[in-house]
Amino acid sequence: MTAVGLERGRADHDSLLGETRTWPVVVQLARRSVVLITRLPSAFIPSVVFPVFLILAFSGSFNGLRGANAFDNAMSWYAPLAVIQGAAFVGVGAGFSANREIESGFYDRLLLAPAPTVSLLLGPALATVLRALVPLVTVMVVALLGGAAVPGGALGFATLTLAAMGTALIHAFWCLGLAYRFKSQRAAPVMQIGVFVTNFLATAQVPLHLMTGWLHSVARVNPMTNVFRLGRAGWVEDVRWENCWGGVLALAVFISLSFWFAWRGLKRMIP
Amino acid sequence: MSNLPIEASGLVRRFGTFVAVDHVDLAVEPGEVFGFLGPNGAGKSTTVRMLTTLLTPSEGSARVAGFDVVRDAAKVRRAIGVALQDAAIDPLMTGNELLRLQATLQGIPRAAAASRGAELLERVGLTAAADKRVKAYSGGMRRRLDLALALIHQPRVLFLDEPTTGLDPTSRIALWEEVRYLNRGLGTTVLLTTQYLEEADQLAGRIAIIDGGRIVREGRPAELKAQVGSPTLRVEVEANGEQDKAAAVLAGFGEARPAADGVLAVGLDGGAASMADVVRALDDVGITVASMELHTPTLDDVFADATGRRLEGAAGDGDGDDGAG
Numbered sequence: 001m002t003a004v005g006l007e008r009g010r011a012d013h014d015s016l017l018g019e020t021r022t023w024p025v026v027v028q029l030a031r032r033s034v035v036l037i038t039r040l041p042s043a044f045i046p047s048v049v050f051p052v053f054l055i056l057a058f059s060g061s062f063n064g065l066r067g068a069n070a071f072d073n074a075m076s077w078y079a080p081l082a083v084i085q086g087a088a089f090v091g092v093g094a095g096f097s098a099n100r101e102i103e104s105g106f107y108d109r110l111l112l113a114p115a116p117t118v119s120l121l122l123g124p125a126l127a128t129v130l131r132a133l134v135p136l137v138t139v140m141v142v143a144l145l146g147g148a149a150v151p152g153g154a155l156g157f158a159t160l161t162l163a164a165m166g167t168a169l170i171h172a173f174w175c176l177g178l179a180y181r182f183k184s185q186r187a188a189p190v191m192q193i194g195v196f197v198t199n200f201l202a203t204a205q206v207p208l209h210l211m212t213g214w215l216h217s218v219a220r221v222n223p224m225t226n227v228f229r230l231g232r233a234g235w236v237e238d239v240r241w242e243n244c245w246g247g248v249l250a251l252a253v254f255i256s257l258s259f260w261f262a263w264r265g266l267k268r269m270i271p
Numbered sequence: 272m273s274n275l276p277i278e279a280s281g282l283v284r285r286f287g288t289f290v291a292v293d294h295v296d297l298a299v300e301p302g303e304v305f306g307f308l309g310p311n312g313a314g315k316s317t318t319v320r321m322l323t324t325l326l327t328p329s330e331g332s333a334r335v336a337g338f339d340v341v342r343d344a345a346k347v348r349r350a351i352g353v354a355l356q357d358a359a360i361d362p363l364m365t366g367n368e369l370l371r372l373q374a375t376l377q378g379i380p381r382a383a384a385a386s387r388g389a390e391l392l393e394r395v396g397l398t399a400a401a402d403k404r405v406k407a408y409s410g411g412m413r414r415r416l417d418l419a420l421a422l423i424h425q426p427r428v429l430f431l432d433e434p435t436t437g438l439d440p441t442s443r444i445a446l447w448e449e450v451r452y453l454n455r456g457l458g459t460t461v462l463l464t465t466q467y468l469e470e471a472d473q474l475a476g477r478i479a480i481i482d483g484g485r486i487v488r489e490g491r492p493a494e495l496k497a498q499v500g501s502p503t504l505r506v507e508v509e510a511n512g513e514q515d516k517a518a519a520v521l522a523g524f525g526e527a528r529p530a531a532d533g534v535l536a537v538g539l540d541g542g543a544a545s546m547a548d549v550v551r552a553l554d555d556v557g558i559t560v561a562s563m564e565l566h567t568p569t570l571d572d573v574f575a576d577a578t579g580r581r582l583e584g585a586a587g588d589g590d591g592d593d594g595a596g
Contacts, residue, residue: 020376021378028376101361104359105355108325109359109420112351113376113377115377
């Protein structure tokens with residue numbers, strides 16, 4: 001090829017390309033993830049079915065605790081648990097997807113792009129938030145149909161949505177970080193264990209004052225207790241700031257930490 | 272270092288104590304198709320992964336499109352197109368969706384991406400399948416889509432890592448044609464890894480043979496083959512009694528070489544060009560030739576000469592006796 005030809009090729013290349021910006025890449029990656037719900041529903045359905053099962057089973061099993069200085073309405077107490085649990089598993093799904101794509105080689109395509117690195121994290125994060133809306137809305141509808149009361153009104157829905165989305169993001173970033181380090185589906189059990197350990201060692205099932213022994217001690221300091229308090233703020237009583245700030249702070253801190261964990265993992269993959 | 276499209280100096284990659292790539296030097300000229308030939312596990316893909324910024328070299332340095340692969344990795348990624356081994360394409364997405372995603376990743380504006388995508392799909396013959404999910408594509412269609420994805424941003428340098436592995440002969444030849452077009456028609460510099468001798472012979476202007484992480488031979492295929500030795504002419508004569516007479520004639524053209532019963536073989540000192548003289552000489556003494564076959568050294572012979580082993584899979588893929596290339 002002649003020097004003129006080379007220069008022309010370079011000019012064609014340069015004229016075709018704009019500046020690779022973060023937001024369009026984030027949107028494309030999120031869109032892809034959402035579209036894949038319809039293409040591979042079997043991978044998504046459990047994250048909807050499981051929370052619905054959870055709220056029905058728990059509210060039925062623990063209905064007898066009503067009035068025993070626990071809660072007035074079992075559906076209202078367990079709906080936030082089911083929503084937050086469902087959101088956490090949607091977050092885990094982001095890690096599973098990353099695992100699959102790293103193993104299949106598709107992730108190399110993303111790493112080879114000149115797109116801003118942060119977009120590879122924010123894309124799955126946006127997708128997680130969008131996908132988490134499905135179990136959120138489904139469980140809320142089931143809970144309301146099952147007799148849940150929401151004394152906090154619209155603010156109660158908002159605080160639960162905030163708690164769910166924050167939890168989804170924490171688990172998404174945490175699991176992406178694991179995926180970048182393990183680079184295989186071996187990370188899957190570790191990802192799932194994270195949800196159970198953080199949720200069920202908090203006030204997932206019963207109020208803190210009913211817990212005893214080591215479980216009480218752990219739940220008292222577990223930040224997820226604050227997140228559950230935030231999620232239930234408008235579902236068991238009126239929304240009050242003292243019930244919310246701890247959860248908001250916990251979400252802010254753990255979203256930041258998990259994002260940092262994922263970011264460090266991603267930077268290890270991209271020289 | 273100069274401003275070549277691809278250049279590497281003392282490139283090393285270790286995985287623990289295992290040295291996958293061992294002091295590899297490369298210099299690929301603008302507009303060249305450079306073949307990287309070697310068996311599985313030779314270090315081809317590891318080298319490509321370093322050159323395409325997917326792996327950090329343990330030692331040495333490399334520049335691609337004028338940029339350092341470590342310090343200016345983002346600029347390298349912007350300048351190159353890559354079709355990695357196994358055509359890792361999401362089977363749940365359609366060809367069109369993948370092209371749109373790739374265009375966004377490369378920063379191509381939406382309008383330009385649409386026309387560019389349509390143009391590429393047409394060129395690789397996938398327009399009709401553009402809205403079908405990739406899981407319905409054949410292996411050849413996936414490879415062609417992978418190539419289109421690698422070309423969406425008109426890269427100056429294209430890396431093809433074993434682009435035809437697992438393809439049927441028709442798909443393989445179609446992909447070769449596309450690579451030729453990209454190189455000759457558009458002037459794209461191509462680095463191609465392959466374990467197929469014929470592929471390297473057909474496509475590459477220059478090749479490097481890699482084995483055990485080291486480059487053991489480098490040059491133009493014809494030159495490398497010439498270095499191995501002279502071509503062998505195998506002659507079968509019509510009448511059994513004329514074999515001695517024929518052997519005497521052939522001795523004038525080079526050293527006798529081992530051959531099957533009833534066949535005479537000679538290494539032609541004058542190369543393939545002296546074959547016509549051999550025919551004339553045999554005719555002059557009245558010998559009728561039943562068959563005549565010229566075996567020029569193949570790249571497998573070059574590989575064997577360099578390593579003492581035959582290249583894996585060589586028998587089925589590049590064992591040509593006609594000295595193609």
